[in-house]
Amino acid sequence: MNKLNFIDQETIKVINQKKIIQLLYRNKQMTKQDISKALKLSIPTVISNVKELIEQGFLDEAGVAESTGGRKPTIIRFIADSRYSFGVCIAKDKVRIILSNLNFDIIEERFFDLPSKLDNFKELILRIRKEVDYIISAHNITTQKILGIGFSLPGTVNEKKLLLENAPNLKVKNICFKEFQDDFEFPIFVENEANASAYAEAFINFNNIINSLVFISITEGIGTGIIIGDNLYKGYNKRAGEFGHMTILKDGDQCNCGKKGCWELYASQKSLVNKYKKAFGDDKNDLDYFLRLAEDNDKAKEILDEYLEYLAEGIKNIILMLDPRNIIIGGEISYYKTLIEKDLKSKVFEENNFYDEEECKISFSELQGNASILGATLLPMEKLFFFSEKVI
Numbered sequence: 001m002n003k004l005n006f007i008d009q010e011t012i013k014v015i016n017q018k019k020i021i022q023l024l025y026r027n028k029q030m031t032k033q034d035i036s037k038a039l040k041l042s043i044p045t046v047i048s049n050v051k052e053l054i055e056q057g058f059l060d061e062a063g064v065a066e067s068t069g070g071r072k073p074t075i076i077r078f079i080a081d082s083r084y085s086f087g088v089c090i091a092k093d094k095v096r097i098i099l100s101n102l103n104f105d106i107i108e109e110r111f112f113d114l115p116s117k118l119d120n121f122k123e124l125i126l127r128i129r130k131e132v133d134y135i136i137s138a139h140n141i142t143t144q145k146i147l148g149i150g151f152s153l154p155g156t157v158n159e160k161k162l163l164l165e166n167a168p169n170l171k172v173k174n175i176c177f178k179e180f181q182d183d184f185e186f187p188i189f190v191e192n193e194a195n196a197s198a199y200a201e202a203f204i205n206f207n208n209i210i211n212s213l214v215f216i217s218i219t220e221g222i223g224t225g226i227i228i229g230d231n232l233y234k235g236y237n238k239r240a241g242e243f244g245h246m247t248i249l250k251d252g253d254q255c256n257c258g259k260k261g262c263w264e265l266y267a268s269q270k271s272l273v274n275k276y277k278k279a280f281g282d283d284k285n286d287l288d289y290f291l292r293l294a295e296d297n298d299k300a301k302e303i304l305d306e307y308l309e310y311l312a313e314g315i316k317n318i319i320l321m322l323d324p325r326n327i328i329i330g331g332e333i334s335y336y337k338t339l340i341e342k343d344l345k346s347k348v349f350e351e352n353n354f355y356d357e358e359e360c361k362i363s364f365s366e367l368q369g370n371a372s373i374l375g376a377t378l379l380p381m382e383k384l385f386f387f388s389e390k391v392i
């Protein structure tokens with residue numbers, strides 16, 4: 001009985017400390033009295049936990065606030081540079097590596113082109129390791145302060161087994177990151193790119209708590225990450241959210257997943273750019289050029305309109321399936337929000353009996369291309385902020 005009590009008290013202490021860290025991460029600085037009010041904890045509990053967190057380096061005392069009668073209360077400050085985390089984003093043609101502090105400030109960024117043929121994944125990891133070493137020595141950071149390195153990967157990922165199961169765009173299968181653990185002095189974490197993005201959107205934009213969202217990552221293909229009740233929903237086989245391969249057109253185009261008529265063949269960035277290239281006999285220009293053209297060229301406008309029809313069809317299916325509070329669109333297309341937002345919303349919320357614009361908010365990622373890499377840096381921080389696992 002005594003032992004059970006002891007464990008319970010330890011657990012409560014750990015939970016309280018994580019709550020305090022989360023609160024201070026959001027508010028940056030607060031008095032002990034305000035922490036006590038916000039978390040409904042007694043002042044002595046706050047005092048003893050804050051003391052421990054100061055000893056661990058996460059918080060410090062930063063002067064006094066104005067008194068509301070009696071002694072002036074001490075201000076407790078969150079120290080963003082008390083720990084760091086590396087995020088690595090391996091995309092189809094580029095590898096990005098960042099060092100972030102607990103505030104998700106990007107302290108340093110390095111990138112290089114991905115070799116066209118990935119024969120030897122170990123070589124890629126060693127190249128990443130070289131960049132990581134460079135960053136560590138350039139910023140003179142002790143490895144004890146580094147929580148870990150998180151990888152955002154373009155494929156199905158079993159985060160528990162540290163396994164990249166299948167990444168068609170990289171043309172690799174069954175890459176086990178456990179084999180690379182000895183190459184780093186801190187723990188490795190892995191997650192799928194769209195899941196990492198969803199995770200970043202849900203946590204980093206923490207002020208407007210979004211506990212139910214679907215992140216739609218529109219790139220070469222379409223990946224989606226699902227957050228339900230503050231958890232990343234990955235399903236039994238860790239493959240949930242493959243909405244890019246739901247059938248949008250029966251007997252449609254052949255997808256390289258083996259099926260026909262998959263959503264991403266009609267609503268990915270690649271499909272839009274290819275349609276433009278074909279229609280204008282122009283093989284050189286990119287998304288930016290064509291979307292600017294769509295501002296006043298009828299043919300370009302028509303192609304965009306057809307694209308948005310397909311994008312909206314998929315989004316409607318997702319809303320019917322999951323009833324999320326938020327849909328967040330990421331990828332390069334999100335930079336053209338002003339051009340597409342109105343039309344996309346009117347196509348999604350056209351006459352229907354199920355939902356309206358107030359009930360499901362569609363927005364565009366504000367992390368400007370950084371969602372997945374910031375999600376990767378968040379993976380090693382998870383244990384610091386949360387008590388329970390965030391994947392279901």
Ligand SMILES: [Zn+2]
Pocket residue numbers: 244245255256257258259262
């Ligand atoms: Zn497919």
